[in-house]
Each structure stands twice: as C-alpha cells, then as structure tokens.
Amino acid sequence: DRRRIPFVTFVLGGPGSGKGTQCTRIVENFGFTHLSAGDLLRHEISSNTENGSMILNTIKEGKIVPSEVTVKLIQKAIESSENCRFLIDGFPRTEENRIAYERVTGSEPDIVLFFDCPEEEMVKRVLNRNQGRIDDNLDTVKERLKVFTKLNLPVIEHYSKKGKLYKIDGTGSEDEIYERVRPVFAALR
Numbered sequence: 001d002r003r004r005i006p007f008v009t010f011v012l013g014g015p016g017s018g019k020g021t022q023c024t025r026i027v028e029n030f031g032f033t034h035l036s037a038g039d040l041l042r043h044e045i046s047s048n049t050e051n052g053s054m055i056l057n058t059i060k061e062g063k064i065v066p067s068e069v070t071v072k073l074i075q076k077a078i079e080s081s082e083n084c085r086f087l088i089d090g091f092p093r094t095e096e097n098r099i100a101y102e103r104v105t106g107s108e109p110d111i112v113l114f115f116d117c118p119e120e121e122m123v124k125r126v127l128n129r130n131q132g133r134i135d136d137n138l139d140t141v142k143e144r145l146k147v148f149t150k151l152n153l154p155v156i157e158h159y160s161k162k163g164k165l166y167k168i169d170g171t172g173s174e175d176e177i178y179e180r181v182r183p184v185f186a187a188l189r
C-alpha cells in the first residue's frame with residue numbers, strides 16, 4: 001500500500017564491504033526494494049542525462065556527487081515504487097547528504113546497517129570484481145576509502161547515537177555474513 005509511510009533502511013559500509021551482495025539477499029527474503037545510490041548515478045551516466053558527465057567525473061575520482069542530484073534520484077525511485085519497504089544502499093555518504101535527505105523527504109531512516117570490514121579485504125574484493133566499473137582501480141579505491149573514513153564514518157556515528165545502527169561484521173563468506181543480517185529483519189516481522 002503506497003499510501004503508508006515507507007519503511008526505510010540505509011545500508012552503509014566502505015567500498016566492497018558487501019552492501020550490494022547482502023541487499024540482494026534481503027530483497028529475496030524480506031520483500032524490500034533495493035535502491036543503490038551508485039546504480040542510480042551510473043544509470044544517469046549511461047543514459048546521457050544533463051548531469052551524466054559531471055557524475056562520471058565525480059565517480060572516477062572517488063568523490064561525492066552533490067546531494068541535490070542524489071536525493072532527487074532516490075526520492076523519484078521511492079515515489080515511483082509500489083512497495084513500501086526500501087533498502088537505500090550506499091547513501092547517505094556524508095553528513096550533508098544525510099541532512100539534505102531529511103530536509104527533502106521530511107523523514108529519517110527506520111534502521112541503518114553498517115558492514116564493518118577491514119580495508120585490505122575491501123580492496124581485494126573491489127579489485128577482483130572485474131565488472132568494468134570505472135572506479136575499480138587501485139588509485140580510485142584508495143580515494144574511495146579516504147572519503148569513506150572522513151565523510152561516511154560521521155554519518156554512521158550519528159545513527160549509532162540515535163540507536164538506529166546495526167553494525168554487522170562484514171568478514172567471512174557471503175552466507176556467514178547473511179546469517180548476521182537475517183535476524184535484524186526477522187525481528188521486524
């Protein structure tokens with residue numbers, strides 16, 4: 001029922017921490033709609049929209065796209081969905097992103113997942129991915145990690161203080177990690 005207030009989960013973690021992989025599992029088992037902010041931005045690049053080249057350059061450098069652009073894409077995706085449960089993957093990246101989302105939507109996420117994973121493991125996963133992403137090279141990954149530590153950790157800390165954060169050990173196999181994620185959603189039913 002789209003008139004109900006949506007249940008929103010933010011899914012955070014560094015580059016390669018497993019956000020997308022675990023979101024796919026959650027979707028299969030708990031009926032959420034997966035909105036990856038990175039995928040929404042990459043779609044703008046591939047469909048040559050007015051912001052496409054700016055987004056391409058920003059992603060290539062591992063920097064953050066202006067909040068108004070990303071928030072608008074997410075809001076549009078939520079509004080055009082029939083579902084009322086959303087996983088917003090890889091957003092907000094910064095306190096500014098977070099504040100813009102809260103201002104524009106007039107709401108906060110219900111819960112926030114954080115996949116905690118050592119840098120060496122994240123770098124290994126990203127460089128092994130081989131799906132042609134322009135930001136999956138050693139130089140850009142180093143920058144993505146820096147940006148994560150400097151700008152995204154404060155967002156995670158914010159939600160921790162609010163009691164909304166579920167910190168998940170992001171090491172081990174995909175199955176092992178999912179066994180840590182599943183109880184969070186099973187408890188919501």
Ligand code: UP5
Nearest residue numbers: 015016017018019020021037038059064065090125173174
């Ligand atoms: N893999 C997954 N789990 C594994 C496991 N347990 N063991 C071994 N391998 C595992 O996983 C990464 C790789 O590891 C995959 O090959 C997977 O098979 C394997 P994935 O699930 O894709 O991890 P994820 O955390 O989703 O990694 P991703 O690289 O997508 O994270 P990023 O946060 O870096 O990328 P995102 O697409 O979110 O953003 C890209 C860029 O867009 C940003 O750098 C930024 O420039 C821009 N952006 C914004 O500006 N604003 C936003 O709001 C969002 C993005």
Ligand code: MG
Nearest residue numbers: 019020036038
């Ligand atoms: Mg991803």
